[in-house]
Amino acid sequence: MKIDKKDYPKIPDDIRDVIKSQVENQISNSETKVKSVSKRRFVRYAVAALAGTLLVGTTVYAASKLISITTEKKGEYGLETKVTVSENVDGGEEKENVDVDEDTTEVPYDRYELMNEENYVHIDISYMPEDVYIQWTEDVATSKLHSYSETDRANRSMTFYMWRIHEGVEYTHNDVNVINTEEFEVPGGTAVLVELDGGRRKVYMAYDIGYVLDIWAQPGITKDEFVNVAKGISLEVATKEEAEEANNINFMMAPAYVPPFESVQEGNIIYVETEDELEQRTTVAKDELKVYQVGEEFEISEQKGNAKVTRVEICDDLSVVNKDVFDFFQGEHPDFIDENGKLRDEVVSYCKMGDGVNSLNEVVASETIPVKLVYIEVEYTSETSFYGNLMLINDKNDSYEIYDGLSSLARNTEYDVVSTTYYRDEPEELYFYNGNDVMEKNHFESVQAGETRTASFCYVVREDWLPYMYFDITCADPTGYFKQSILDTGVIDIRQ
Amino acid sequence: MNKEAFGKLVIDAQESLYRVAKSILYSDEDCKDAISEAITKGFEKLDTLKKDKFAKTWLTRILINECYDILRESKNVEDIDAHTYELGYEEPDNYSELYEAIMKLEVDYRTAIVLYYIEGYKIKEIASMVDSTESAVKKRLARAREKLRLYLEGGLKDEDR
Numbered sequence: 001m002k003i004d005k006k007d008y009p010k011i012p013d014d015i016r017d018v019i020k021s022q023v024e025n026q027i028s029n030s031e032t033k034v035k036s037v038s039k040r041r042f043v044r045y046a047v048a049a050l051a052g053t054l055l056v057g058t059t060v061y062a063a064s065k066l067i068s069i070t071t072e073k074k075g076e077y078g079l080e081t082k083v084t085v086s087e088n089v090d091g092g093e094e095k096e097n098v099d100v101d102e103d104t105t106e107v108p109y110d111r112y113e114l115m116n117e118e119n120y121v122h123i124d125i126s127y128m129p130e131d132v133y134i135q136w137t138e139d140v141a142t143s144k145l146h147s148y149s150e151t152d153r154a155n156r157s158m159t160f161y162m163w164r165i166h167e168g169v170e171y172t173h174n175d176v177n178v179i180n181t182e183e184f185e186v187p188g189g190t191a192v193l194v195e196l197d198g199g200r201r202k203v204y205m206a207y208d209i210g211y212v213l214d215i216w217a218q219p220g221i222t223k224d225e226f227v228n229v230a231k232g233i234s235l236e237v238a239t240k241e242e243a244e245e246a247n248n249i250n251f252m253m254a255p256a257y258v259p260p261f262e263s264v265q266e267g268n269i270i271y272v273e274t275e276d277e278l279e280q281r282t283t284v285a286k287d288e289l290k291v292y293q294v295g296e297e298f299e300i301s302e303q304k305g306n307a308k309v310t311r312v313e314i315c316d317d318l319s320v321v322n323k324d325v326f327d328f329f330q331g332e333h334p335d336f337i338d339e340n341g342k343l344r345d346e347v348v349s350y351c352k353m354g355d356g357v358n359s360l361n362e363v364v365a366s367e368t369i370p371v372k373l374v375y376i377e378v379e380y381t382s383e384t385s386f387y388g389n390l391m392l393i394n395d396k397n398d399s400y401e402i403y404d405g406l407s408s409l410a411r412n413t414e415y416d417v418v419s420t421t422y423y424r425d426e427p428e429e430l431y432f433y434n435g436n437d438v439m440e441k442n443h444f445e446s447v448q449a450g451e452t453r454t455a456s457f458c459y460v461v462r463e464d465w466l467p468y469m470y471f472d473i474t475c476a477d478p479t480g481y482f483k484q485s486i487l488d489t490g491v492i493d494i495r496q
Numbered sequence: 497m498n499k500e501a502f503g504k505l506v507i508d509a510q511e512s513l514y515r516v517a518k519s520i521l522y523s524d525e526d527c528k529d530a531i532s533e534a535i536t537k538g539f540e541k542l543d544t545l546k547k548d549k550f551a552k553t554w555l556t557r558i559l560i561n562e563c564y565d566i567l568r569e570s571k572n573v574e575d576i577d578a579h580t581y582e583l584g585y586e587e588p589d590n591y592s593e594l595y596e597a598i599m600k601l602e603v604d605y606r607t608a609i610v611l612y613y614i615e616g617y618k619i620k621e622i623a624s625m626v627d628s629t630e631s632a633v634k635k636r637l638a639r640a641r642e643k644l645r646l647y648l649e650g651g652l653k654d655e656d657r
Contacts, residue, residue, distance in 0.1 A: 015531065
């Protein structure tokens with residue numbers, strides 16, 4: 001079955017006109033209010049629950065709500081943490097929670113209403129080590145807690161997540177590779193510290209105002225530091241107006257916790273596991289894929305424009321980029337280059353995963369791989385958009401095949417996951433520069449009719465990938481297969 | 497991303513935005529409202545967009561929420577699927593057979609179909625847009641394809657949905 005855009009109705013002229021006029025109004029309207037908070041919506045993934053032993057069960061009594069946090073051990077290294085809120089009636093007796101009955105089609109909340117909810121909380125942190133980097137997932141700014149060492153930010157950072165828990169909604173999180181848990185009190189609530197194999201820690205804090213704060217800490221933060229940070233945090237419910245008045249300093253926007261889809265049945269949909277894999281072509285015949293050379297101009301399918309790659313350079317450092325870009329690199333990726341300005345080699349570790357419940361992870365092999373900077377310039381003419389996607393393709397006798405980029409060690413090692421120091425295991429675009437301001441990187445500005453513009457793309461790749469590099473200008477993100485747009489337009493051979 | 501760049505992105509993406517809205521809402525009037533509201537919110541929240549390369553995905557996600565809001569305002573969530581199709585009673589009947597078949601699917605199924613097969617988003621992106629998991633999106637796609645096949649072969653009636 002082929003599903004094509006042609007099967008869908010075209011946009012009516014009146015909607016096109018509305019969009020055009022609205023965009024023009026928004027751009028010309030300097031009074032447009034710009035909010036400085038945003039919404040986070042994470043779906044937590046549940047893992048299979050095994051039989052286990054109850055470790056901790058704590059109930060916190062409040063004026064009108066009852067919040068409880070429980071943890072249950074799963075196997076040797078697994079832990080399930082649950083938080084529920086219910087009405088506190090008759091001076092502390094717990095009202096029976098509304099359970100989600102897996103045999104019914106009803107859930108005791110409106111999923112879409114929860115997703116759109118905005119809650120504001122004032123957060124006060126009385127203690128934070130000076131050099132700790134705090135990641136607030138963009139929801140809050142703090143007035144005095146932003147001094148940290150840039151070079152150690154990966155190892156000395158904490159990430160905060162805040163959720164509002166509604167009645168009838170069960171907050172559930174499963175951790176694996178757990179080697180220790182401890183319970184302690186925090187102002188207005190109860191906390192459970194979870195220590196993981198490898199040195200990372202997290203703490204779940206259930207507050208009697210109906211909120212859960214969970215914080216991740218990297219291994220460079222000691223247990224005492226972490227516990228003291230947690231004990232020094234207090235929360236108060238706030239309003240959006242209060243947060244805006246304070247420019248969001250020390251305020252946090254907390255989404256309502258929404259259970260994952262898989263934990264409930266919705267409507268009459270019953271999800272069934274299937275072996276049916278989606279068709280993603282990783283091999284095509286030679287005559288199915290057009291291949292252009294550097295300097296050769298070609299037409300971009302579905303766009304009124306042409307393009308050609310005009311320059312490809314392979315470098316060991318960042319000398320090819322201008323100063324603005326260099327400064328941007330240093331700010332965003334301080335660990336990418338060494339003291340001599342050269343790109344650092346990639347250290348790759350191959351791990352056999354324990355199940356996290358009865359066994360832990362183990363590094364079974366590691367290797368150091370030299371890396372290169374790939375700099376590409378593309379000249380676009382007429383109405384088109386800037387896209388770039390570095391692909392790894394193996395040129396076989398009669399076909400092109402997506403190359404998996406694995407080293408010989410990787411091919412000969414039994415492992416489950418790859419751990420890398422700085423780079424991913426596929427070509428990742430580090431920046432995209434459209435010729436204007438480096439801060440406008442990565443935006444999808446298009447070229448107007450009759451205009452010619454040059455955009456530059458930059459990738460860090462493993463040295464052994466150089467003979468497999470092709471450039472696609474129809475996709476914005478890496479693809480592990482031949483999308484139709486790639487087959488329609490073709491790719492540029494930039495192998496070295 | 498500045499407002500001008502975002503404006504260009506909206507114009508570039510308008511066909512895509514319409515198709516996404518049209519996969520959830522049958523009525524063009526509703527699509528117009530949802531797209532309009534999504535554009536307004538997109539501009540309002542522009543400085544919360546951390547990575548420009550995800551701007552289109554981000555805007556599409558806002559649009560999907562607006563579409564669901566419109567559905568919810570019209571009827572209860574439980575009746576979304578029936579309602580969506582009812583909305584189409586005044587619409588022209590010159591839509592393709594495939595589009596009509598897609599619109600007979602449950603709203604979550606057809607949204608996944610459009611985002612994946614027509615708009616070319618990755619499973620991971622779709623999961624983030626519809627607040628679900630990659631595994632759930634894959635299941636929806638598999639089931640949606642199967643149902644589409646049955647519809648097009650005449651083997652599945654509306655009441656079987």
